[in-house]
Amino acid sequence: xxxxxxxxxxxxxxxxxxxRAQVISAYPxxxxxxxxxxxxxxxxxxxxxxxxxxxxxxxxxxxxxxSASALGARTYTATSSQGLLLMHELLHWAAGLRAxxxxxxxxxxxxxxxxxxxxxxxxxxxxxxxxxxxxxxSNQEVLDTVLVAYRLAETAEVRLPVMVSEDAFYLxxxxxxxxxxxxxxxxxxxxxxxxxxxxxxxxxxxxxSFTGPDRYVEFRRELARASAQVPRVLPxxxxxxxxxxxxxxxxxxxxxxxxxxDAVLVTMGTMTTTARTVVDELRAAGxxxxxAKLRLFRPFxxxxxxxxxxxxxxxxxxxxSYTFGASGAAATEVQAALYRGPHRPLVAGFLAGVGGRDxxxxxxxxxxAELLGPADPEPRWADLAPLEVDVHG
Amino acid sequence: MAxxxxxAEEWMYRGxxxxxxxxxxxxxxxxxxxxxxxxxxxxxxxxxTVIATPFPTTALAVAVLDNPIESTGASLAGLxxxxxxxxxxxxxxxxxxxxxxxxxxxxxxxxxxxxRRTDAIFVMYDNxxxxxxxxQRSGATPQGAxxxxxxxxxxxxxxxxxxxxxxxxxxxxxxxxxxxxxxxFPEDLVRKAERARAARGPRFLHILAPCPxxxxxxxxxxxxxxxxxxxxxxxPLYEVEDGVxxxxxxxxxxxxxxxxxxxxxxxxxxxxxxxRELGAQARAGWERLCRRERETAAVARPPPIPxxx
Numbered sequence: 092x093x094x095x096x097x098x099x100x101x102x103x104x105x106x107x108x109x110x111r112a113q114v115i116s117a118y119p120x121x122x123x124x125x126x127x128x129x130x131x132x133x134x135x136x137x138x139x140x141x142x143x144x145x146x147x148x149x150x151x152x153x154x155x156x157x158s159a160s161a162l163g164a165r166t167y168t169a170t171s172s173q174g175l176l177l178m179h180e181l182l183h184w185a186a187g188l189r190a191x192x193x194x195x196x197x198x199x200x201x202x203x204x205x206x207x208x209x210x211x212x213x214x215x216x217x218x219x220x221x222x223x224x225x226x227x228x229s230n231q232e233v234l235d236t237v238l239v240a241y242r243l244a245e246t247a248e249v250r251l252p253v254m255v256s257e258d259a260f261y262l263x264x265x266x267x268x269x270x271x272x273x274x275x276x277x278x279x280x281x282x283x284x285x286x287x288x289x290x291x292x293x294x295x296x297x298x299x300s301f302t303g304p305d306r307y308v309e310f311r312r313e314l315a316r317a318s319a320q321v322p323r324v325l326p327x328x329x330x331x332x333x334x335x336x337x338x339x340x341x342x343x344x345x346x347x348x349x350x351x352x353d354a355v356l357v358t359m360g361t362m363t364t365t366a367r368t369v370v371d372e373l374r375a376a377g378x379x380x381x382x383a384k385l386r387l388f389r390p391f392x393x394x395x396x397x398x399x400x401x402x403x404x405x406x407x408x409x410x411x412s413y414t415f416g417a418s419g420a421a422a423t424e425v426q427a428a429l430y431r432g433p434h435r436p437l438v439a440g441f442l443a444g445v446g447g448r449d450x451x452x453x454x455x456x457x458x459x460a461e462l463l464g465p466a467d468p469e470p471r472w473a474d475l476a477p478l479e480v481d482v483h484g
Numbered sequence: 485m486a487x488x489x490x491x492a493e494e495w496m497y498r499g500x501x502x503x504x505x506x507x508x509x510x511x512x513x514x515x516x517x518x519x520x521x522x523x524x525x526x527x528x529x530x531x532x533t534v535i536a537t538p539f540p541t542t543a544l545a546v547a548v549l550d551n552p553i554e555s556t557g558a559s560l561a562g563l564x565x566x567x568x569x570x571x572x573x574x575x576x577x578x579x580x581x582x583x584x585x586x587x588x589x590x591x592x593x594x595x596x597x598x599x600r601r602t603d604a605i606f607v608m609y610d611n612x613x614x615x616x617x618x619x620q621r622s623g624a625t626p627q628g629a630x631x632x633x634x635x636x637x638x639x640x641x642x643x644x645x646x647x648x649x650x651x652x653x654x655x656x657x658x659x660x661x662x663x664x665x666x667x668x669f670p671e672d673l674v675r676k677a678e679r680a681r682a683a684r685g686p687r688f689l690h691i692l693a694p695c696p697x698x699x700x701x702x703x704x705x706x707x708x709x710x711x712x713x714x715x716x717x718x719x720p721l722y723e724v725e726d727g728v729x730x731x732x733x734x735x736x737x738x739x740x741x742x743x744x745x746x747x748x749x750x751x752x753x754x755x756x757x758x759x760r761e762l763g764a765q766a767r768a769g770w771e772r773l774c775r776r777e778r779e780t781a782a783v784a785r786p787p788p789i790p791x792x793x
Binding site: 113114116141142144145146147148150151152154155156157158159160161162163164166180181184290291292293294295296297298299300301302303306 | 521522523524526533534536538539540542544545546547548549550551552554555557558559560561562563565566567568569570572575592593595596599600
């Protein structure tokens with residue numbers, strides 16, 4: 092193991108190198124670019140033996156790895172924001188073809204107006220495509236999660252593509268020390284991909300095809316079943332990773348000081364770190380508050396949430412995107428998961444950090460204060476500018 | 485009458501789902517005789533999505549991967565990269581797309597694949613419109629042709645604009661090999677498929693594929709109509725290898741276009757003057773091609789360009 096000072100993007104590149112990806116394809120977009128630049132360097136210097144395709148669009152980037160995956164190659168691509176939106180059609184293809192692609196997504200706001208700050212609108216817009224979605228909190232977690240993602244994606248009962256997200260700039264361009272495992276350790280964890288349900292040249296077969304209503308439903312049902320395997324397979328994969336590297340990031344919904352809490356805040360990605368310090372501060376001041384990190388968004392961790400709901404009366408859910416016509420996607424999902432369970436705490440939705448606005452300890456303190464105050468489940472914008480900003484010109 | 489000398493092996497099964505007299509079905513059958521069984525075929529949304537028959541059956545004896553309509557070029561890049569990464573020997577990576585999936589919505593991925601010198605064959609079967617969706621206009625629809633979206637009614641007389649010259653677009657990328665082909669000339673088509681298979685780097689075939697329901701002609705006329713398209717100079721048969729043109733069906737005199745036009749319902753509204761104008765265009769195109777053949781014959785071949793995925 093070596094300890095290196097890496098950005099989240101380079102942590103992602105190193106994980107792809109260690110995973111020995113065979114076909115990589117990507118199109119540049121800020122703030123994803125440094126992932127692919129580093130990979131191009133690895134390929135050029137021989138540190139990674141892979142075919143790198145410098146495609147002419149994100150749509151083609153994902154198509155190229157979908158096709159490479161169909162022949163049995165281990166593949167990788169990365170994108171952000173508009174690029175992910177352009178890929179939308181191919182996201183469905185990747186899941187439908189059961190292609191175990193791993194993709195890095197640097198979460199960035201969607202235009203207009205142009206904005207390159209952290210925002211989850213890009214990946215939230217893709218939550219119904221059949222992809223597994225992780226939202227790591229640190230650069231170390233990014234590296235570890237990419238490796239876990241490959242193993243999970245290629246598990247026979249799963250065989251689904253995985254997105255490993257990073258909050259733009261907070262992770263993508265911020266450096267911190269990262270433990271990089273030795274290649275031999277990763278090789279033990281992640282052996283070469285086995286040929287299963289792939290195209291074989293010289294044999295009769297068709298991947299994709301078309302069907303009428305007589306069979307289409309069963310194809311969809313198979314995909315749903317594969318997704319439903321994740322809650323069982325993920326802990327096994329993470330346990331093996333922990334055995335080899337000593338690190339685990341706590342599954343789908345790790346909690347922090349949630350035992351006996353009056354209120355628990357559910358966060359995603361980097362704002363979790365800020366919220367953790369606020370929890371410590373409030374606990375020290377005698378307030379019983381806790382935290383739960385929504386690390387896996389797809390498939391949604393219903394079971395873990397219901398377990399958490401059995402112990403707490405108030406849940407706050409913070410979304411870094413707004414689902415127009417509804418509220419925050421995570422808040423909606425939490426409410427839906429708990430409505431089907433026996434315990435139904437108050438669930439309040441907060442919208443914060445949209446477009447890269449900093450989520451500060453003050454914001455988090457206010458969320459806990461509102462959560463512990465008069466019960467109000469209506470979603471609220473937690474960090475609107477203090478002065479009225481005229482956006483109408 | 486001379487006997488055809490085609491490879492006997494068939495890589496397309498009977499029981500496919502094409503219309504009677506389908507040009508695209510013939511194009512596929514002949515193409516695969518030239519490409520052989522170690523072909524991996526990328527097929528976008530097009531008539532052939534359906535012709536190949538639904539899951540769990542297939543009308544093709546080769547490995548097939550479906551892709552959305554616009555991304556065949558990128559699929560070829562991924563298949564080639566994976567074949568190279570996995571050490572799959574003797575694999576021919578080919579795409580088989582309609583004119584819309586090539587020259588309209590597929591143009592970006594095609595251009596990308598050509599520019600990156602992807603070692604693969606892109607085949608456009610040209611039935612001159614969106615026929616699988618019920619005969620709509622494409623960029624490859626000829627000027628003046630009736631389609632459901634270019635009606636002959638009121639002030640409209642079919643498609644207003646000329647047919648997109650996809651070969652010119654492709655040749656601007658300097659492919660290793662590019663050729664036109666026509667199922668009405670099966671030996672020429674199979675030979676070009678074999679040449680494409682033997683070459684390396686980006687290769688392109690433009691195959692004319694007459695469509696009885698879309699062009700409004702009787703299904704037993706496919707071959708006769710196809711022959712006329714070439715004999716009139718409207719669809720000349722030629723190949724371009726490393727920039728050097730070669731006409732593979734030379735003609736001293738071109739046939740008039742009247743019979744070709746009058747045989748198709750999509751041109752039923754045409755006047756004699758319009759037919760004369762098309763004839764003039766066919767002759768001009770043919771002369772341009774002959775000129776290029778003469779000019780490039782004397783030119784030294786450019787140095788080979790290194791291959792990448």
